[in-house]
Amino acid sequence: MTRMATLYRNGEIYSPADPFATALLVDGDRVLFVGSDDAADAAAFGAGEVVDLEGALVVPGFVDAHVHATQTGLxxxxxxxxxxxxxxxxxxxxxxxxxxxxxxxxxxxxxxxxxxxxxxxxxxxxxxxxxxxxxxxxxxxxxxxxxxxxxxxxxxxxxxxxxxxxxxxxxxxxxxxxxxxxxxxAISAGQRGEAQRATRAHAAARGIVALHECGGPDIGGEDDFTGLLALAAAEPGPDVFGYWGEWRSAAKARELGAVGAGGDLFIDGALGSHTAALSAPYADADTRGHLYLDADQIAEHVVDCVRHDTQAGFHAIGDAALTALADGLAGAADVVGLDRVRVGRHRVEHAAMLDGGLIKALVNHGVVASVQPAFDALWGGPSGMYERRLGPARAAGLNPFNALAGVGVPLAFGSDAPVTPLDPWGTVRAAAFPHDPGHAISVRAAFAAHTRGGWRALGRDDGGMLVPGAVASFAVWDVEELVIQAPDDRVARWSTDPRAGVHGLPALSGGATPPRCLRTVVRGETVYVA
CATH class of the missing domain: 3.10.310.70 (Diaminopimelate Epimerase; Chain A, domain 1)
Structure with missing residues (x-):
């Protein structure tokens, strides 16, 4: 059945097509028009439905670049x-x-x-x-x-x-x-479906229009993975893009319907469980964690993916794991050529313990960093878990968002739910106001990483923008205050001068009231209304 065109008017539209836009016309699954209310009325588009936004903010929908839907729903x-x-x-x-x-x-x-x-x-x-x-x-x-x-x-x-x-x-x-x-x-197919629906509904209520599911044989298994993809294709809600985390599985990943052979393909574990692979022992345990894949195995996986024209990806947190990743990427480039590695836009998940040399390796090999700012909010800072596990000096260098963004490493933000909640504005806030201000990026850059960044990580460079011709996936927010972060200050100086011609975003620092999602639209279809 063909959907009628819908005009959204009397709002604040976050669009590079017009920084002062107040109206948005959606026809089918596409944005047809962005501009002023007067221009929309004069054009007489004949929309079948008109939605009065009552001053609400309309932004591209969030993309959560790392989730586990069934476990989150459970x-x-x-x-x-x-x-x-x-x-x-x-x-x-x-x-x-x-x-x-x-x-x-x-x-x-x-x-x-x-x-x-x-x-x-x-x-x-x-x-x-x-x-x-x-x-x-x-x-x-x-x-x-x-x-x-x-x-x-x-x-x-x-x-x-x-x-x-x-x-x-x-x-x-x-x-x-x-x-x-x-x-x-031990859970039934019905229970699994209930959990997956709960996750998608919860995501839609938070303005999330797409999820990157990170599955694998050691996470939920094939039935869980393919069941989620089938459910998402059949029922309204956020889009789901699957990554299958199994070594040398590029062909199998495609057969399962995955967009990449990666996600949680473990090079190491996690700091909290003392399983992230470190170059020096933990401060609170006599171990250096564990390396699941070495550089040669990483290189084999990347080569397999390149030869199958499939995106590769790895879970790597500790510095020893990230060193193995850098060496593995270099080894793959020796086999298939550096350009063929770069064009694959391969991913690293988490990437917490990075230094300048490792960041340079990510840049050199065209790697996307899929990271979780909420980890710093939860475990960073004095006396936090990071400091207990690593000591103050090593803990202070974790999650260097600014260093990554500053040299052009593409960032995609996610939650790793259920590890941290589906809370996109909280994620943006965590990246803009981390425990160490030196790691901060601007609110606008953080917002881009959680919207356009998720689409770019999929290889879709036109996603995450509200412009004519774009896919109509967006969210409507009740916002207490819109502010514009001064472009020459990456932390906390603000401007509200409308002459700047720069889009405002919700105030997130201090005691600001969190935005409230009023509506979420995925490919032109409303999937959530408050």
Whole structure:
């Protein structure tokens, strides 16, 4: 059925076509016109519907460049342990959840570094809370380790012999991947679909028009991945673009419907779980983390992707992992040529521990940095988790947004949900006002990274702009105040002079009231109304 054209008028339209635009006409899935109300009225476009924006701000929709839809949805509709103040409170939450419904108990978000007990739940404590025979899987906030009940452990053959096994504490590495596969396999297809719908609805209510799903054999499996892509194709909501994180899997990724062979293809783990690969030991543990792929394997994967004309991507957080990535990219360039590597616009996810040499390697090989500013907001700063894991000197160098943007590394922002919430304006704020002001980028640059940046990471350079002919994916926001950040100041000096001819964005610093999403439109179709 053909949709009627819709005129949105009496608002503030964020468009490079006209910095003073107040009206936007959508015809089908495309923007037909951007300009003033008077011009729209005079042109007599004959829109079938007219929406009075009542002064609201219309901006391109956000793109979350790194999510795990099923796990996020399970947290939204199930057991969310994030923000709980104590281990005892977490166990109480597990007990209440287990008593309220049958089946496996899947939860997420605990963080022992925030608890006075300073440790994760034990196997015995899980049995007391949920029952000795229940499958219980509770992932740590970074999703790189988890606690599992005795029943779940017993369902995994040879678990005790796997790397990362602990008989009573959190499971890491191969042991964690194995119990996660069993735990997620215990939920029904209906439950999985419910979780995926919850994630897309939650994203739409936050002005997100597209999600980059990072799947893989050790994350949710093929059925979860293809099921999500099929659901997103059949039902209204944010677009979903899948990345399949399996080594040397370019052909398979295409068969599964993925746009790239990457996402969470792990070179290393996470700092919180002591599994990110470091060049020097952790400050609070006698380990340097773990490297899942070495430089030769990274090079093989990139070459495989280049030869299949497929985007490659890797998860890399620690400096040893990022060094392996740089060496692997160089090795691939030796095989297929530097230009063929550059044109692939390959991705690195997270990229936390970067120095000048590693940033230079990203630039040289044309790599997109898919990063999560909320990590700094959550774990950065004095006495934060980063500082406890690494010490003040190394922690201070994490998440250098300014250094990346300053030399032209393309940035795409995401949440890594369920690791951090789907909160795009919060992400923009975290990049513009990080713990270390030296790492800050402008609000406008951060907004671009969370809108156009997500499309560019997909190779779609025309996405994320409201101009005639563009795809009509946008969001309408109730904003308390629009401000214009002075172009010569990357941190906090502001101008409201309308003569600047520069688009205003919501005030995000200090005690500013967060914007409220009123409507989200994906390819011309309204998928959320407040």
């Amino acid at each position: 947290t939204l509709v199930g057991l969310d342990l994030s923000g709980l103040p104590t281990l005892a409170a977490a166990l109480d939450a597990v007990e209440r959840f287990a008593a309220s419904r049958p089946g496996p108990v899947l939860g997420h978000g605990w963080d022992e570094t925030a608890w006075p007990e300073g440790r994760a739940p034990s196997v015995e404590e899980l049995a007391r809370a949920a029952g000795a025979d229940r499958l219980v899987y509770l992932s740590r906030v970074d999703v790189h380790s988890a606690v599992a009940s005795a029943a779940l452990r017993a369902a995994v053959p040879d678990l005790a012999g796997m790397a990362g096994h602990d008989p009573d504490g959190p499971l890491k590495r191969d042991a964690h991947h194995a119990v996660r596969t069993v735990a997620l396999g």
